[in-house]
Amino acid sequence: MARDSLARRVDWILLLAAAALSALGCLLVWSATRNRTDINNGDPQFFLIRQGINLAVGVAMAVGVMWLGHHRLRSAVPFYYAFSLIAMLLVFSPLGTEINGQRAWLAIGGYTLQPGEFAKVAITLGMAVILAAQVDAGDRDYPGPRAVMQALALAAAPVAIVVIDDMGMAMVLSVVILGVLLASGAALGWSIGLIVAGAAGAVLVWALGILDEYQLDRFGAFVNPSLDPAGAGYNTNQARIAIGSGGLFGKGLFQGTQTTGQFVPEQQTDFIFTVAGEELGFVGAGGIILLIGIVLWRALRIARGASDLYSTIIAAGIVAWFAFQCFENIGMALGIMPVAGVPLPFLSYGGTSMFASWIAIGLLQSVRMKRPISA
Template identity: 80%
Template sequence: MGDYSLSIGRFAPRKSAWRRMTARDSLARRVDWIMLLAAGALSVIGCVLVWSATRNRTEINNGDPQYFLIRQSINLAVGIALAVAVMWLGHHRLRSAVPVYFGFTLVVMLLVFTPLGTEINGQRNWLSIGSYTIQPGEFAKVAVVLAMAMVLAAQVDAGDSEHPRRRAVLQALAIAMVPVTIVLIDDMGTAMVLCVIVLGMLLASGASLWWTSGLLAAAVVGAVLVWMLDILDEYQINRFAAFANPALDPAGVGYNTNQARIAIGGGGLYGKGLFEGTQTTGQFVPEQQTDFIFTVAGEELGFVGAGGIILLIGVVLWRALRIAREATDLYSTLIAAGVVAWFAFQSFENIGMALGIMPVAGIPLPFLSYGGTSMFVGWIAIGLLQSIRMKRPLSA
């Protein structure tokens, strides 16, 4: 009978490639395609906006109008490859490597204070390697998310506690404050993002509200002390002054904000057309391909185009929140929550400073601003979210 069944199975029709790909337990059904398409669309739009902002800038594009377009496209390809690698390895398998990655990130961050460090726009937070520059603070965002998730979830996922205990919370805060302290020396924008990540993950962990309240109080006191003790550099003070009153020095500290407002306001409802922005082609907005990339969208694509970008960012955040809710363990939930806090605050701050409702902080708009490091870590975060999604129960 066994031989007969075996012979029948040998001639049974095999499932087609389409049926295998669309099966309920297939990889294609587990991946969040809506998130991938939204992140991909943002990245492609970003490449086009970067191209528009730099094609006429011969002083930085080496005389090649497509120079930044090609480089950003390569950054995107590498970013997607990193996301696929993270999805293939899985966030649980990477858990044991978190201490190594965290330590490596700290070492790279400290290298900015060596001769390898490069100062750009008054901030010494870059590493120069040949013709490439790396911003180590970007990698710290992933490191803080993974390290805090690992520490806060250890006892809970082991079944020893329902919520993170005091010792775990203190350990997580101590670990997170190391990179925060390093970047705070010369990169307030990244420090702000890291602090929001810490706060968001504490809230999502179920830790006592006393800890969250205490952290907020400490942050407020720390900010006041930093201001009162003149710890801030002059350029940082000028940014806050320009935010408070852009008209105070329109040709000086308020220049960036005023020009950004003119660019966005001039776009109207439908924009002036791609490559037709007068502020963009006239190079009136500094760092338009990086920190102020949203002004290109506002001027050339108008309210509709800029609103579409915000909508796509909202889609990524919505899907990330859904992944956090469906996660089967606290470690996964905290990773997703950390990414949500990171993307949400960074997007709000970047767009807000372009609109003049937030101080200029020098942080990129996820997936859109020019820069390899920012693109890489953004897609690594997408890979982590997809890995969590792929581990969800089939009924979810």
């Protein structure tokens, strides 16, 4: 096999880990919904088929990104960013729909899309273009103040749109911004200032009473789970019961009593990890965390071996995105993080989340394929 062949340049470990997570996700979604006649239209395979279609489309998007290449896509980033921003604003139009108190979705032809998922990619690519421009051209060794301010201004718009109605998405986007900034090599003071500003902003939002009542209830239930066990604390309590009941090896796929009894709300989306905990047990749930760890490990290797700053920033932004979102999702199921309504990448049901996750895999593969062959 030639040293520069396509097959050699693809990170097969990353690809197989992401594929394994997605396949497991399809099975877990199927288990969580096959008895849900209230939402599956009487077809036990309804969500399985739709998630399979989501996966196929997501993989096709990843292949498209790999074929085009992240460098060739660089000139299209402004258009993609504008598209993402417009889609996020459309959630406040008649096309927007509210789910579980959050107006963060578009309802189009019987399908719902969450534009914020695409914003993760848009912010990563947009900031990478700005921060790497002078460095990759050889004009500077690291991004200057003007570039950093432009990049932060670009990222501020999507965050401002989601911060009031979708705190979970705002948290993920904020971590992506921080990860991108750190990877760019910008002066550390910018990252420290961003953290301080974020903390001050959170305090201000709380003090001004901008948060909705259900958001306040979620934080209250996180601090004291026994505060409202039948209300805001119900999800977390049921999630921990489901995970704890799985024991070491679980009750077996499709055999979970908590899952079959529909005790955990939104189990096919935000709380998909509870299905794994109950039916696959500590070993199965640990296996999922191991696969997530492999994805992050390979992504970090790709970032380290990238041939230019633009590529490094893209890979690092994706690492920050996946790492925080997985930690938040699994953490809220275990009760160590507040319920924030973020999906578990590759596993939770949802087309937009699956598309964005596989676009990220396509970008990582593109970065790896452009690296020096010895890296």
